[in-house]
Amino acid sequence: AAFPLSIEIESSYSCNLKCPYCHRTVGSGEKKSKHISEELWQKILSECRLHSLPSILMDHEGEALTNPRFGDMVAEAKRAGILDIWLHTNANLLTPEKSERLIDAGLTKINFSIDAVTEGTYNTLRVGGNYRKVVQNVKDFLRIKAEKKAFYLRVRISFVEQKENILEKRSFFEFWKNEPHVNMITFQECIDCEPFGEQDED
Numbered sequence: 001a002a003f004p005l006s007i008e009i010e011s012s013y014s015c016n017l018k019c020p021y022c023h024r025t026v027g028s029g030e031k032k033s034k035h036i037s038e039e040l041w042q043k044i045l046s047e048c049r050l051h052s053l054p055s056i057l058m059d060h061e062g063e064a065l066t067n068p069r070f071g072d073m074v075a076e077a078k079r080a081g082i083l084d085i086w087l088h089t090n091a092n093l094l095t096p097e098k099s100e101r102l103i104d105a106g107l108t109k110i111n112f113s114i115d116a117v118t119e120g121t122y123n124t125l126r127v128g129g130n131y132r133k134v135v136q137n138v139k140d141f142l143r144i145k146a147e148k149k150a151f152y153l154r155v156r157i158s159f160v161e162q163k164e165n166i167l168e169k170r171s172f173f174e175f176w177k178n179e180p181h182v183n184m185i186t187f188q189e190c191i192d193c194e195p196f197g198e199q200d201e202d
Helices: 038-050 070-079 095-105 120-126 129-147 166-177
Strands: 007-008 055-059 084-089 109-113 152-159 184-189
Touching: 038 055, 055 120, 070 084, 070 095, 095 129, 109 129, 120 129, 129 152, 166 184
Parallel strands: 007 055, 055 084, 084 109, 109 152, 152 184
Antiparallel strands: none
16 A cells, blocks of 8 residues: 555553663664653654545554553544554553543553563563553453443554463463453464674675
8 A cells, every 4th residue: 555554653662661672672772761752743743634544553562551641542533533552562661541531532442461460470571560450450451341341442462482481372362261351362473583783794
């Protein structure tokens, strides 16, 4: 197509966790941990509006909820005519107030990256996070989704398979499978990004 059907932006390159397997650890320090500039965001929105962009993913490597304007950005994307608005989050910063704001603003897909079903494993893989708080934040989001009858909003719970958590795969599925208003539970292989830390001819 002359213009993309979907784009992926970085609302913020900041992150509140230091997960050891994350590709952010490769070339650490090469990118600045800051939020997208208002000027760049408005330029993106203008082009999306002009070309009737259908879909936008609001993050890539950072934690978008570290950006204090993120709820406003979702609302602005909706007003620009974008139909499908995605977010990946570790859910540590997701308060009930933020959940309500995101749903009201027009979020259509949210992916919760959790990777564990016990505190010990979570603390190993999601360094700096709080497992109990994450579970409660996700359950609060699901409750608010139901209260607002936002049944169009797809909720995905994600588990990246690693040697530290592989024995929890079944119990992770059992924990989340009967949670009302969860639409997908996904399991993904972890990609070892360490080789990309070495410089080559590129």
